[in-house]
Amino acid sequence: MNYLLLACRMAIGLTFLVSLASKLRGRESWLRFADATARLLPARMGAVGAERRHALAAVAAVAEGAVVVLLTVPATASAGFAVALAALAAFSFVIHAAIRRGLAVPCHCFGGRKLPVGPADLTRNALLGLIALTGLALTVLVPVRGPAELAGAAVAALAALLVTVLVVLTGEIADLFGLTRESR
Numbered sequence: 001m002n003y004l005l006l007a008c009r010m011a012i013g014l015t016f017l018v019s020l021a022s023k024l025r026g027r028e029s030w031l032r033f034a035d036a037t038a039r040l041l042p043a044r045m046g047a048v049g050a051e052r053r054h055a056l057a058a059v060a061a062v063a064e065g066a067v068v069v070l071l072t073v074p075a076t077a078s079a080g081f082a083v084a085l086a087a088l089a090a091f092s093f094v095i096h097a098a099i100r101r102g103l104a105v106p107c108h109c110f111g112g113r114k115l116p117v118g119p120a121d122l123t124r125n126a127l128l129g130l131i132a133l134t135g136l137a138l139t140v141l142v143p144v145r146g147p148a149e150l151a152g153a154a155v156a157a158l159a160a161l162l163v164t165v166l167v168v169l170t171g172e173i174a175d176l177f178g179l180t181r182e183s184r
Contacts, residue, residue: 008135010160
């Protein structure tokens with residue numbers, strides 16, 4: 001179970017790190033993300049000016065950074081999983097509301113993806129939520145037994161890397177199979 005927990009920590013941490021890095025890699029990336037954040041918010045939250053747009057985007061970025069930092073330290077992993085679950089729930093709420101309103105807005109969650117948010121993004125968040133929930137349960141229910149062996153840690157790292165790559169490419173994979181709103 002220790003290796004499953006390690007894989008969960010790595011998969012969630014690495015996914016959130018990639019997401020955060022894609023937003024912070026330059027001014028243009030940040031502006032695209034901040035604009036998308038404002039456009040995706042439900043109308044009942046009111047018009048979003050430039051200052052508020054950057055503040056809302058910063059909240060998302062800080063949450064992602066907190067997940068990465070908290071999951072790096074075994075003693076704070078449960079808090080990292082809890083923050084990840086809260087962030088994923090908020091992201092999913094915004095995406096679901098945008099889909100219901102028929103918005104064709106890309107989220108720029110992992111960089112410059114041009115496809116609008118859709119069911120694939122909700123599926124991705126559900127998968128990440130399941131991984132985070134599994135990790136949280138393991139941190140609470142299963143005592144850690146000594147240091148990880150190199151071979152087991154390497155397998156956990158490879159599994160986490162594979163999950164992260166698939167999660168980051170969810171939109172492109174869905175588009176490849178004609179499962180996005182744009183490709184229909």
